[in-house]
Amino acid sequence: MKIYLVGGAVRDSLLKLQVTDKDWLVVGSNINEMTKLGYKLVGKDFPVFLHPITHEEYALARTERKLGHGYKGFKYHATSKVTLEEDLLRRDLTINAIAQDHLGNLYDPFNGIQDIKKKVLKHISLSFKDDPLRVLRVARFAAKFAHLNFYIHNSTLDLMKDMCNTQELLYLKPERIWKETSSALNTLNPHVYFEVLRKCGALSILFPEINKLYGVPAPAKWHPEIDTGIHTMMTLKIASQLTNDISVRFASLCHDLGKSLTPKHLWPRHYGHGIAGIPLVKKLCKRLKIPNEIKSLSILAVQTHDLLHNIYEQNPEDILNIYNIIDAWRQPKRVKQIALISESDARGRTMFESINYTQGKYFIEIYKYICKIKTKDIFIKHSNINGLDIKKLIYNERLKLLKKFINLYKIK
Template structure:
């Protein structure tokens, strides 16, 4: 029985990045032997065990054989005869197919360490095409490692295009697409995720609403990058810069301009009412991918209201109160923070505008604080009751927001 550290722990150590999880592969052991040593069995589809003291995962070396379409269509073989090299061969990328022995020696049959040095994301073998989730994983790793200079190998891109052409990605279930997308939106450069999917043709299959934005022009005086698809990429990366790791802000950034794909050709490059036209495609996308309710709701708010955020200084106090109320921001200020960050990312996710200030955010925060400071107690003390309390509170909140606006103007 031999134990090796594998996967991300080895990769990240070689990249001199923090190591989060320690996964191990066990060669030359049976399930009964693992149980006898005190390990706890947790794997449903293949033998995975938790260490009795550390709780870290230890999986028996295994091979996989394709038996059907999609990522469920595999037969798994795991016993003491499976070698370490056979186990590593079933992995997706060479940088994830490196093992480290207990003495620190690397086992690297597919030259993953070399690809780490050369900053290349490369598939291990042609068996890569058998699991469509791997296409999403490569795109996600691109989003994570693009800031370090990583690119996808040409031959790997060719394989992924082949997977799309042969319909493999059509068999991805919504939960897995969303799981990988959500992770990618929390990476340092999520635009790379979108670009890889687009270059392989998968974006058109999985996110047709986003794919449709490419080639759609915007007014150059407001959007020097012109292409709406490029704008989305820039907003995604700005969101990652403003709120590192926040995939909720990332999803709002991804979907805020979907309405621009629906603008009639004779109206371009203007996009009248795009903030309202984007609601329906956003709802379709969210339903198809089974996006969590809070993500869908906040993305819809950003889609509908981002222009109001940009022109916040021009809005009447009553309109600002309506905006805050629609966000439920008086009770839940964290929702306003997500909204404002996504709006700031939109404003700064433009060519030559990356360093623009966004004073609207501070103004709306102050307006929210002023409005939230108005409570029912003072009106009850005055003897008001029933609907008149709500009416009085609304008027008082508008007055409080007006005072903020006046002081800001000064």
């Protein structure tokens, strides 16, 4: 029995990146031997074990053969006779098919180390096309390593395009699509993930709401990049520079979905695109089973993302209404989130990337000032008043403070 460190841990170590998870490969063993040694069997589809002390994952070496569609369409073969090279052969990319033994010796039968040096994402064999999830994985790796200037090998991109021309991507489970997408949203350059999906044809299949934004024009005066799809990617790029919050990043991705539905005879203007985008966000989030917190913020983003742009000219009632729309009183973190989404939208334009978006800071400062009001004290002081009157009283007090803040700001 031999044990090797494999996959991302070896790859990231060679790239001098932080290693967070370790996957181990066991060659020359079987289920009975592993359980006798105290390993806990947890794999449902193939033999995976948890180490009795470290709880890290140990998988038996295996081969696989495609028999049907989707993730369940594989037959796995795991015995003590499966070799290290046979197991590495079934993996997706050469950079993920490097093994390291306990002495630190590296085993690299498919030249993954050379491809790391060349900064190329390249498939190992034609069996790559058997698993449609690999289209998303390669896109995610492209986003993960974009800051290191990795690129996808042309032959691998061609395979991905071929895979998108079949019906295989339709067999992907929503949970698996979202898992890859959320991981991509956590990278430094999540926009690269969606750009790669579009390049190979997967965006129109998995994210048609986003794909339809390409080719939709916007006024050149405000959007020198003109194309709404390009603007969306620029917005996501800015959002990822401003925050690690994937709720904000995903909401920024969705903020202009409604522009694909506005009447073409009105283009390049898109009156009412905010409200029009709400059903599209709901449909997308339902289809991919996206968490409710992210869905809720995305809906609010399409409603409010452009309201902050002219906040200095808005009347106090309209400003206060924004806080009411986002339920800022019960969800205070949304104030900063909406401010970041609005800033991403404003800066996600050619030649506007470096503007000082003071509107977002202004929106946050107003909220802090209004929050001087203690609603609990109002309830105690006016305990004899009914709910509707209390609500109106609180509204008036907040409006009074908001007006005071605006006047003080003007004096400054």
